[in-house]
Amino acid sequence: MSKRGEEKIILVTGGSGLVGQAIKKVVETEKREGEKFVFLSSKDGDLADAEATRKIFEKYRPTHVIHLAAKVGGLFDNMAHNLDFLRQNIHINDNVLQTSYETGVFKVVSCLSTCIFPDKTTYPINETMVHNGPPHNSNYGYSYAKRLIDISNRGYYDQYGKIFTSVIPCNVFGPHDNFNLKSSHVIPGLIRKLYDAMERGDKEFVVLGSGKPLRQFIYSLDLAKLFLWVLREYDEVEPVILSVDEKDEVSIEEVARLIAKSFSYQGMIRFDSSAADGQYKKTACNNKLRSLIGTEFKFTPLAEAIQETVAWFQNNHGIARL
Numbered sequence: 001m002s003k004r005g006e007e008k009i010i011l012v013t014g015g016s017g018l019v020g021q022a023i024k025k026v027v028e029t030e031k032r033e034g035e036k037f038v039f040l041s042s043k044d045g046d047l048a049d050a051e052a053t054r055k056i057f058e059k060y061r062p063t064h065v066i067h068l069a070a071k072v073g074g075l076f077d078n079m080a081h082n083l084d085f086l087r088q089n090i091h092i093n094d095n096v097l098q099t100s101y102e103t104g105v106f107k108v109v110s111c112l113s114t115c116i117f118p119d120k121t122t123y124p125i126n127e128t129m130v131h132n133g134p135p136h137n138s139n140y141g142y143s144y145a146k147r148l149i150d151i152s153n154r155g156y157y158d159q160y161g162k163i164f165t166s167v168i169p170c171n172v173f174g175p176h177d178n179f180n181l182k183s184s185h186v187i188p189g190l191i192r193k194l195y196d197a198m199e200r201g202d203k204e205f206v207v208l209g210s211g212k213p214l215r216q217f218i219y220s221l222d223l224a225k226l227f228l229w230v231l232r233e234y235d236e237v238e239p240v241i242l243s244v245d246e247k248d249e250v251s252i253e254e255v256a257r258l259i260a261k262s263f264s265y266q267g268m269i270r271f272d273s274s275a276a277d278g279q280y281k282k283t284a285c286n287n288k289l290r291s292l293i294g295t296e297f298k299f300t301p302l303a304e305a306i307q308e309t310v311a312w313f314q315n316n317h318g319i320a321r322l
């Protein structure tokens with residue numbers, strides 16, 4: 001409970017996005033006394049603008065903040081716009097953290113990503129390695145902006161004793177994802193591509209890249225539950241990785257086949273190796289998380305989560321982000 005009043009007021013920036021909508025769904029189904037959530041979208045104000053950010057905080061007077069808002073994109077979007085990703089995210093993050101401090105927010109949980117870790121590294125990656133070397137060339141703008149959140153959190157604790165912390169999710173997917181062909185991540189991008197290919201009656205499903213890279217994927221609803229655990233129970237400033245187990249890492253080829261299966265697609269799948277693959281792997285270790293929450297937390301099996309996401313896309317094609 002916050003000291004300001006009886007109720008925790010939890011402001012979720014980026015509340016209309018993939019992760020924000022998953023948190024909304026979980027809190028609606030598992031309501032808790034004494035918690036009021038406010039889910040923001042960019043329509044509530046541009047968080048890259050300091051004045052707009054202040055107005056939002058003055059309006060809702062949050063005691064806690066889950067900070068998700070970010071300029072987010074897939075490999076090809078990042079490669080083409082590294083400067084935009086850097087500047088936009090630096091502004092958003094600085095405004096949210098500094099306004100949280102100035103308005104007396106007790107706790108902020110921000111969001112990093114496993115794709116900001118050093119390109120040249122040993123595996124598995126853990127929380128102590130965020131700043132150990134340059135990130136992959138494809139997304140250095142997004143990565144350095146995200147890394148600065150961790151540096152800022154350290155500063156807010158050292159100078160003001162604030163518990164501003166962060167989590168490091170692996171690749172997220174689920175309902176309400178971005179299915180735009182130019183800016184999506186791999187799973188929603190492939191779902192959209194196959195949906196369109198089947199609509200057109202194409203003879204093959206073309207997957208960009210060799211299909212060989214390995215990734216860990218977390219279902220947005222699983223991530224939402226873990227986010228709420230961090231908000232309520234985790235009081236360290238240092239980040240915690242929120243990822244499926246190392247044994248659950250899969251190749252892009254396996255993902256493409258699971259998507260095809262979910263659509264009952266029987267045609268040919270072709271991997272176009274002339275396109276960029278990005279980092280070969282970025283295996284993250286969730287030992288810290290497991291040591292805190294135990295082994296009883298069960299992640300949704302990938303095949304089931306992909307099936308649910310494909311079904312959501314088919315049923316919500318009219319409102320999906322295309």
Ligand code: NDP
Nearest residue numbers: 014016017018019041042046047068069070111113171172
């Ligand atoms: P989405 O792209 O789905 O949503 C982004 C959210 O941020 C939307 O609510 C959007 O509002 C809001 N937003 C963007 N720019 C601004 C702005 N200038 N002012 C106010 N709001 C803004 O993102 P995700 O849900 O996928 O990501 C959430 C967090 O998780 C991000 O911090 C991301 O970096 C991190 N993350 C994501 C991963 C993934 O695989 N998706 C992996 C690891 C980390 P609107 O809807 O109005 O545009």
